[in-house]
Amino acid sequence: MANAQAKQIPFSFLVSLLHEIANLPAHNTSLRVNKQSSVNRSPAHILRLWVEALKKNYSPLPRDTTTHVLRLLFPEEDSHRKYDLQEARLSQLLPECLDTSTFPPISTTRLKQWSKQQNSGCLGQEILALQSSDAEPSIGPNSLQGINVLLDELASTSAFSDKTLHVAHSLSPQRSKHAILRSLFESLPALDAAYLTQIILKDLRPILYAPPVASTSRALLEYNTNSKSVLTKEQFMKIWDPSGSMLKMYRARANMTEAALCFEAGGAILHPRPRWGVPVEIPKSAKGRSPLHALNVLRLSNAIWAETKYDGERAQIHVRFSGQGDPQITIFSKSKRDSTMDRIAVHPIIMEALAGYSMGDIILDAEMVAYSDERHRIEEFWHIRSLIARTAEGARAGGYRRGEIKHDSYTQDSCPSLHSNASSTASTLHLALVFFDVLQVGAASMLNAPYYMRRSLLESIITPVPGRSMLAERAVIVDGQEQEPEGQKRLREIWAKRITECEEGLVLKASDSTYGDWKLPWVKLKKDYVPGYGDTIDLVVVAAAWEKDRARELRLSPSTLTTFYIAVLSNSEQMNIDPGCKPHFVAYFTASYGLTREQLEEFNFWIRADAVDGPKPPIDELCYTYAMLQTLPRPSVFVRKPILVELCGAGFTKALQSKYYELRFPRITKTFRPSERSYMECITLRGLQTIAFEAVGREAHDAAKYKDLDDWGKGLWGKLGNDTAEKQRRELKRQRSIVYWEEKLESIDRVRSGKRRKVDLEMSP
Numbered sequence: 001m002a003n004a005q006a007k008q009i010p011f012s013f014l015v016s017l018l019h020e021i022a023n024l025p026a027h028n029t030s031l032r033v034n035k036q037s038s039v040n041r042s043p044a045h046i047l048r049l050w051v052e053a054l055k056k057n058y059s060p061l062p063r064d065t066t067t068h069v070l071r072l073l074f075p076e077e078d079s080h081r082k083y084d085l086q087e088a089r090l091s092q093l094l095p096e097c098l099d100t101s102t103f104p105p106i107s108t109t110r111l112k113q114w115s116k117q118q119n120s121g122c123l124g125q126e127i128l129a130l131q132s133s134d135a136e137p138s139i140g141p142n143s144l145q146g147i148n149v150l151l152d153e154l155a156s157t158s159a160f161s162d163k164t165l166h167v168a169h170s171l172s173p174q175r176s177k178h179a180i181l182r183s184l185f186e187s188l189p190a191l192d193a194a195y196l197t198q199i200i201l202k203d204l205r206p207i208l209y210a211p212p213v214a215s216t217s218r219a220l221l222e223y224n225t226n227s228k229s230v231l232t233k234e235q236f237m238k239i240w241d242p243s244g245s246m247l248k249m250y251r252a253r254a255n256m257t258e259a260a261l262c263f264e265a266g267g268a269i270l271h272p273r274p275r276w277g278v279p280v281e282i283p284k285s286a287k288g289r290s291p292l293h294a295l296n297v298l299r300l301s302n303a304i305w306a307e308t309k310y311d312g313e314r315a316q317i318h319v320r321f322s323g324q325g326d327p328q329i330t331i332f333s334k335s336k337r338d339s340t341m342d343r344i345a346v347h348p349i350i351m352e353a354l355a356g357y358s359m360g361d362i363i364l365d366a367e368m369v370a371y372s373d374e375r376h377r378i379e380e381f382w383h384i385r386s387l388i389a390r391t392a393e394g395a396r397a398g399g400y401r402r403g404e405i406k407h408d409s410y411t412q413d414s415c416p417s418l419h420s421n422a423s424s425t426a427s428t429l430h431l432a433l434v435f436f437d438v439l440q441v442g443a444a445s446m447l448n449a450p451y452y453m454r455r456s457l458l459e460s461i462i463t464p465v466p467g468r469s470m471l472a473e474r475a476v477i478v479d480g481q482e483q484e485p486e487g488q489k490r491l492r493e494i495w496a497k498r499i500t501e502c503e504e505g506l507v508l509k510a511s512d513s514t515y516g517d518w519k520l521p522w523v524k525l526k527k528d529y530v531p532g533y534g535d536t537i538d539l540v541v542v543a544a545a546w547e548k549d550r551a552r553e554l555r556l557s558p559s560t561l562t563t564f565y566i567a568v569l570s571n572s573e574q575m576n577i578d579p580g581c582k583p584h585f586v587a588y589f590t591a592s593y594g595l596t597r598e599q600l601e602e603f604n605f606w607i608r609a610d611a612v613d614g615p616k617p618p619i620d621e622l623c624y625t626y627a628m629l630q631t632l633p634r635p636s637v638f639v640r641k642p643i644l645v646e647l648c649g650a651g652f653t654k655a656l657q658s659k660y661y662e663l664r665f666p667r668i669t670k671t672f673r674p675s676e677r678s679y680m681e682c683i684t685l686r687g688l689q690t691i692a693f694e695a696v697g698r699e700a701h702d703a704a705k706y707k708d709l710d711d712w713g714k715g716l717w718g719k720l721g722n723d724t725a726e727k728q729r730r731e732l733k734r735q736r737s738i739v740y741w742e743e744k745l746e747s748i749d750r751v752r753s754g755k756r757r758k759v760d761l762e763m764s765p
Helices: 002-006 011-022 035-040 043-058 065-073 087-096 105-113 123-129 144-155 163-168 177-185 190-200 216-222 233-240 245-252 256-264 291-297 344-353 383-391 451-461 484-500 548-554 572-577 597-609 685-695 700-705 710-717 723-755
Strands: 285-287 304-309 313-320 328-332 362-372 429-441 469-471 474-478 505-510 523-525 535-545 563-569 584-591 611-613 625-628 637-649 667-671
Touching (some): 011 065, 011 144, 043 233, 065 256, 087 123, 087 177, 087 190, 105 123, 123 190, 144 163, 144 177, 144 190, 216 597, 245 256, 291 505, 291 723, 313 429, 344 383, 344 469, 362 383, 535 584, 597 611, 597 667
Antiparallel strands (some): 313 328, 563 584, 637 667
């Protein structure tokens, strides 16, 4: 018993690894880096030395050590445990939980006024800064096992945690979050408390890979995201298990516990296969920059197919046929979250689609979409949110309905008929599924089967039901007989049709590729992947803020503005009538991407030079009035004069509870000085909505039919002719659009073929 107790690994020992990684210096981009020295001082090298010390001091390792280390090192991957705790709430609970011998009570009260805008932007760093000046480094009393047991208990208080945690703690009296946090943090040294805080927040980035300097200019111009290497879970698995069995298992079962159990079983499973109820790792896809570029990525294959990419939510569907009672269904989202009860509305659709299937457990890949019975087509992505809210059961039921959002009363020219976020077709909308792959059938894994075999099997399994379950539409691009120019031409034709039909894009798949094949990856083709061919509009920036996720990607302190509040002019008609009227802008979405580090540094300088601090500036300090969507986080600064910017996006969508269309995945591509272009040159709210309706394939008379544009739309476009003439007009417009996009894509290929450079690959989830 004493020996077993001695083998327990202190949590402080894991913290020593984290702290060593955090202490690695960031490399200045202006200095030459010694590659050998860089390798010897990398997170992977430090991990390797730490693993050697672990085995030397604590061998044989206690049971479940692999699981415990993985979950704590990569808390963001720990999909089983949710804590319902973010910085704002945790900073209120912690002052009464920290050890008073390490943290003076006077100092801990400062945590309750913690603000990411005024301090380091990392709650763990703030806790570390509060320790007594005479506190000495020490080893805490908690073991890895003890910390994980308490974190399991903390997670059991969240309705969003895995159901196994709720079952495990259902027989004992449930303690409050505050009581569990006291058990976690009592007697904990400052360093341990700092890292544990970030583990609970599920984000170790701000303490492991902190901004190298506080200065905005230096951080952006002298460093970049490669200035400090990041430890990945793949590196960990290779170092922890050089045999590779752990990594192979993770690719088949994307669950850290499953991978850890495989390792602790001695790698007995030589050929890992998927298992019902455990998500399969979703492979990354290459971004196709043009038809020629996409085909070059798959040049080693003799046969290539193009599948339509549907605008929906990924659904990995696991169905177990036990022989007794109803089949069991589990659905995982793209993030590996168990969304079975969120998507309970598609359970009957799954069973309809599998009506003729009888070969045992099955795992399928599908896209969940919104379908309109009235329009007989798949509808825009944003409809999915309200459909889930209406049909979900469990913790997320109704989670998308949280009060009415009101805009400012100033709005003069706000297109009242555009304000509704619902439509009269809501009763005809429902969730549907588009199946595109099969990963397991019975006991047989299909992960190593070629695409042509998986697709053929899928077609034999799925029974399509119009408007409910469908197979992804596809077309052959290269069949082994065609020459390269013929394949390019066919791909341009098909892609041009998908753009015209407002589909999200295409996915190219080599006929002989396996699932997750790194030599022959899937290649996504989307209009906005082609430089300069996304939807582009001119709007204005009226405010800005430091946003933690984007800032942590770029490794920037809260002194840097990373996120910009995009606004559109809404009272142009009123200004034409009354020249003395101030312009009124409606800000209802933000943009955090697009600018290079150099451009972001310059833009920060512009904004700071003309900024008014605070989330609610005095209106007389601004040359405009504004309204802001209440679901947006509060900005930290406003600009006295709006700044005109060019934005590019991947089509248009509507955000939760927003009344207006906005760019999807917006990126700022240009910023304009006032001397170059006036902010009054931005598009109007009415103009933006008109462009959006055209881009999503809904002309004005369609919108009137569905109560989105009402009389305004009819007046803008005029009365309709007879149905035959209207169909002819639409078909002519469609054909012209296809020809237009074919010519554009051919032009892109001509430019690219002239360069003949090495195939450059950027992978996306």
